[in-house]
Amino acid sequence: MKIETNRRLKISILRFDPHVKGDKPRMETYEIEEAPGMTLFIALNDIRQHHDASLKFDFVCRAGICGSCAMIINGKPDLACRTLTKKLPGEITLAPLPVFELIGDLSVFTGNWMRGLNERLEAWIHEEESEFNFNLLEEPMEPELADEIYELDRCIECGCCVAGCGTIQMREEFVGAVGLNKIARYQLDPRDKRSDKDYYDLIGDEDGVFGCMTLLGCEDVCPKNLPLQSKIAYLRRKMLTIGMKDKSGCGC
């Protein structure tokens, strides 16, 4: 029988607590024994419990569903909870997502960023003045369309695409793939009564769909495998047409 010996993992973490006066960013390395089926969720909790109780990171569902635990894992943004250590080399480097405000160590404030984005893009259904009556049968929707909307609705606002985006490094106000995906989602949804022109006003500029440099960083790192690039390309074509019409003074 083959006797398996567990690896010793060397996990280096970028540590920094902005709330502690005089604290400076530094790498700290922890050695732990790898266990079968170990994920970074398990590894980080192990480190917190046995090595450094002050280590800050975020997990909620720990099942790859809620998007809380995105971080830079060996240079690439991904969800830590569902990253199995056995898929990584014995030396692992972890850093917080860039762009977002740092709370401490691996914990970042994605929530306020995403809320700001949602408010800016008004990422909700815009209805006509309606007398909605919840007692009545719901409006029918083509099953395929519902599936298509759901496909884009699957975004978990984890921030990976933002962290992996080349444009955002240069344009702080860029809405990112997460933002463009939201517009694509609402644009598809017949319940949202906004016109293409309305969407154009939201994303028809360099901070929106024309800012994307098609570096594909977002789609490569999206943990939900959303079709980000094809949706951005589609939106770009759509918005271009509207932009042209707008400039030609037609306004329709």
Added chain:
Amino acid sequence: MKIIYTDILVIGGGLAGLRTATGVKSRGHDVIVLSLVPPKRSHSAAAQGGMQASLANSFMGQGDNEDIHFEDTIKGSDWGADQKVVRMFVNTAPKAIRELTHWGVPWSRVKQGDHQAIINTKKVTITEQDNAHGLITARDFGGTKKWRTCYTSDGTGHSMLYAMDNKAHEQKIDVRERMEAVALIHENKRCYGAIVRNLMTGELSAFVAKATTIATGGYGRIYSVSTNAVICEGMGQAIALETGIATLGNMEAIQFHPTAIVPVGILTTEGCRGDGGVLRDVDGYRFMPDYEPQKKDLASRDVVSRRMIEHLRKGKGVSSRYGDHLWLDITLLGRKHIEKNLREVKEICESFLGIDPAKEWIPVRPTQHYSMGGIRTNYTGESQTLKGLYACGEAACWDIHGFNRLGGNSVSETVVSGMLAAEYIADFCDKAESSVDVNSNTIGSFLQQEKDKIEFLLNNENGEDAYELRQSMEQIMMDKVGIFRNGTELEHAVNELKALLLRSNNIEVKRSKSRAANPALVNAYRTQRMLKIALTAAYGALLRTESRGAHSREDYPERNDEEWLKRTIMSWPDPDSDVPVVSYEQLDIKSMELPPGFRGYGKDMTIQHPDSEIRREEIKKCLSNAREQGMDRFKVQAELMAYEDLLPEKYRGKNERLVEPLATRPSRKS
């Protein structure tokens, strides 16, 4: 002292909390929502399988209505539920789902014509009606007579929560994330808000409100293995308990879900079996039909979980380094179905097990999943003993689940209870009696108390390690307060938990002394509170000498209606005591629409209450009388158990179905 005033403070940004907030805001009140995490990351996002509402659109849901949903829910609860509240719930659920549709949830829809489904391992063809095309469809779930569980693939909770949170953005609702309520402010049996700790800066402040709502979800994390998110630590129930006035109900009623993956305890939805998947043992044998020939793999959750343990005890498990397990086989559903309707499950299998569930079986074991118990409220969602305090969602014991919740009824409850509570809260806040009449010294002393607790934890020397205490607690709950329980073990559990609680007074936060973001400090004060919650569950289980729903006593296998048709009620008035004060709330059979009967699983071991037979006779008479008079089903229902006047007026209307068109309907746009 930092004090923030608002009309309504909602603690919790999951489905229940957000729906309460949007409701009171629509009624013109100010509201602040607190959440440990961005609301979209609340545990509601993890609900996979679906939401129950009796729309009756799909072929297999035909004939469904509120009456059948009611009956399923009461039977599911093993008659522990409050029947009037269940009636309120089933009548509002279709409205809730239609409202969510309006807010953008992309529910999976009915497609007219033939489609294939797997039922009882056989391929069958189902033909959907043309006039249902495009309406919301539903899947089968455990313990339901009809296919009633509406879904978006297996990301139902995610879609619901996103739509709800986006609605909150539209309404400009003030949400404060990474803020933890650590104590309730109260005076003269009236609640006035909460003391809140900022988890990023450590700042403590007082949020003072006319009405306070706890929507903080369940307490699954008192167990070491749970399907729950790591933030489901029962803090809402704990701070309510620590008022000494508010009560908790049925804390021993804890659900174990049959199919969480081994070893990490992540859920694979009941939709797997709803869609035709089956359980298998070490020999690949499908064992559930032997135990439950009628409902088989889709018996109620508590039943399937017990049968699985029984089967494991017979040595039929698959042994692994993590202990024995059974298999969940969804390969028979085919790749196409799995990739469309069970994609979260597929991702989970790939990421955490490294398997392809379209080809391989999934290792599963019953695992802690849901908290039926919680803050005891009356039908309005208000605490029965602390005025101005409300609770809804999983945090509450409202009580539609009794001793076993049906799959799909929880996300449904979160939204419905939020809708209803919002109206009652708004009504309360509209009245002069809701004005905030609290001494500022009281607020100050609550704040100081929390400051002192934190300072003690940080400055204590040679104290206890909270991580150790917590692990012991989790293990005790796993080993002694599990699926099958018995007096001896429960007694040990209670005594051991008491000892841990005592030790927890001397916790020292070791090696991490920051007053700002400090996970060790958070763990320390939460562990103290979790121990109280664990004790209420273990103690309630010890005292309840019968088996009902998910509470199963090996030494008392009968459901004992004669002595135990009652809710366990607990409070903790003396902070120095090591056990809660217990009382019981009797359920009144004579006013039930559905008197206690046989649930239809295994052998009937019920010790009947004499009133059950009397009530059954009464109902029989009432029904034949009603038939003679030609009453419709609504009139009959009202004869048996009137409840409608309890509902807020706007939610009293009837629900339209394809076979029950509303006469007053304006013509529908095509």
